[in-house]
Amino acid sequence: MSGKIEARLAELGITLPKAATPVANYVPYVVTGNLVFISGQGPMGPDGVAYAGKLGSDFDVEEGKAAARLTALNVIAQLKNAVDGDLDRVKRMVKLLGFVNSTPDFNQQPFVINGASDLMVEIFGDAGKHARSAVSAPSLPVDIAVEVEAIFEIG
Template identity: 50%
Template structure:
């Protein structure tokens, strides 16, 4: 999921050039909200059906010499913990990429175990 709010991207560009870590981490949290919205839809509106977040992956668009990708993806991981508590603890990858769709600065994916 990308950091969309009301159909608009909240942050675009590359980390290390156009976007701060703080702005991108907030955008990663928005991505996580959008991921959870999709899970909620798949679970017929019931987030209690989530057993746990198994894995979360974050893709961070950045310049070649940017190395703080985990700090950006923390925005998504922290949100999973806030919303799901212990069920939000997950394995994780934070990967730097040259570009993302629509010039988004971050994209988040996740795998959930559900009832």
């Protein structure tokens, strides 16, 4: 399907990854009414986990932002499945929750998760602006550096 958002992705040189299969007993997204809830996604690349480790010891803020951006692409891949391939159905992004696998003294979580937030605005424009939380976690599944979940309003 080709629309305004697909054209924007092409303009940005972005190819969405294949949506990840759940690794446990959950579904990748739930559509209820006009909302889509995307389950937590990680920085998965074509060869598996692209960023494994902790911010503050293994990665700096810029590397963390790159991990969050990749993770946001995985969120959008799930979203595309949820809207049957038509990303133009997205009216707005409502909420983004970002978890940062970090050392106890690391306090730059908001700047790391900006990697995901910035991408949402690049792709969806004003409709990509959202409420957000960015929190630290002492560990994340399979040692991923970041995890992002999201809520979108669709039409």
